Amino acid sequence: MMHDLVLRVVAKLLIPFILLFALYVQFHGDFGPGGGFQAGTIFAAGIIFYGLIFGVDHTRSVVPDCVVETMLAAGVLIYAGVGVAGLLLGGNYLDYFVLDHNPVHGQHRGIFWVEIGVFVTVAGVMLKIFYMFASRGRTEE
Template sequence: MRLDIILRVIAKLLIPFALVFALYVQFHGDFGPGGGFQAGVIVAASVIFYALIYGLPAARRVVPDALVEILLAVGVLIYAGVGVIGLLLGGNYLDYFVLAGDPVHGQHRGILWVELGVLITVAAVMLKVFYVFAGRRRDAGEGGE
């Protein structure tokens, strides 16, 4: 048995709460501080915490590199797609009021989708950066290559 059992148990307890808190920050962003960027950072930090406790290979099995790269594109496409849909419906780029019959509902719908795109993009970018740096070979030497 490994000696880091306490850290593993604490991680198993904390990570689900961190992810739920990310959802709270995401959906509370319409009414107060928070939103997609902060929620994306919390999601990425949860996966990074998992990687620090269980190891990088375990984290890459849970959230593979291919999924991270797909999410990079999906997040940007969601964000940009909201703007394009606004253009197609006769508004300006990222004018949300045309996204529903009632301008207020259109604003809420547009903000929800844009913030979701931001969350996905930020989480994926942070994970990609972490995977790249954490996956570097350590035997390159102290003074460089």
């Protein structure tokens, strides 16, 4: 599969758009369908696609393991951090109304950060799972 010209060309064409679409889904999630979970899975699927066609080693050099592992934990921390931020600013845990002077803007900001946290975790976990299975297969052969 590594030497299939059609696949490589098509993948090169498509992958930037898949990743861009993931980001669009992430940041446009307030107005259209979208959000952290969807964007995370689409992003991970795009990178897995890359990994399937160009090989896992290439993917590892693009998105190294340590980055993925950091993403794994960072997402949950961002999410929890939003909650703590609300707590520090005098509200309840995960209360977004206090994040800005205007409660509605505070909500927007809270949702934004929470979605980022979800995105980072989901993308990280999916990629990590893929890496784990892929590298297992390598050692067996």
